[in-house]
Amino acid sequence: xxxxxxxxxxxxxxxxxxxxxxxxxxxxxxxxxxxxxxxxxxxxxxxxxxxxxxxxxxxxxxxxxxxxxxxxxxxxxxxxxxxxxxxxxxxxxxxxxxxxxxxxxxxxxxxxxxxxxxxxxxxxxxxxxxxxxxxxxxxxxxxxxxxx
Numbered sequence: 240x241x242x243x244x245x246x247x248x249x250x251x252x253x254x255x256x257x258x259x260x261x262x263x264x265x266x267x268x269x270x271x272x273x274x275x276x277x278x279x280x281x282x283x284x285x286x287x288x289x290x291x292x293x294x295x296x297x298x299x300x301x302x303x304x305x306x307x308x309x310x311x312x313x314x315x316x317x318x319x320x321x322x323x324x325x326x327x328x329x330x331x332x333x334x335x336x337x338x339x340x341x342x343x344x345x346x347x348x349x350x351x352x353x354x355x356x357x358x359x360x361x362x363x364x365x366x367x368x369x370x371x372x373x374x375x376x377x378x379x380x381x382x383x384x385x386x387x
Contacts, residue, residue, distance in 0.1 A: 243351070244275060244349060245273070245352055246274075246352065247280075247354050247355075249284050249287060251268065252280060252314075253284055253287050261379050264384075265356070268379065269313075272382075273315075275315040275349060275351075276314050276315075277316070277344075277345050279341050280316065281309065281316070284309055319341060321348075322341050323341075332367065333364065333366075333367055334363070339357065339360045342360075343372065343376065346375040355379065356378070360376070
């Protein structure tokens with residue numbers, strides 16, 4: 240793991256637990272960087288696992304194993320309590336869901352970058368016109384390949 244700190248969101252963490260496109264890239268990011276996320280990450284991933292069970296993509300047992308894997312992952316979790324105001328402000332500014340904006344808020348607070356596989360979020364930030372926000376977000380593919 241390098242000294243560089245990255246915020247990761249549920250779109251990245253889910254790829255560690257359930258094979259999806261770009262799983263290899265997500266694993267590279269997990270191995271190469273120090274990671275931080277809002278504690279919201281756990282609830283978001285639990286919800287995704289529940290949906291995958293409901294769609295028949297994974298079994299209940301597989302979801303339980305995946306949840307335990309995530310619980311043991313080396314991620315610093317940060318309380319949403321200190322991120323709520325900034326998350327709401329970004330959500331209003333970007334016209335994008337506040338739970339996604341919490342990850343950006345943490346990246347701004349920690350002065351690091353958010354890695355995401357959520358292209359809607361990347362596009363929303365790109366449209367913002369704020370270079371300081373665009374500099375705080377990068378795609379999973381870019382992070383795994385070392386491109387910024």
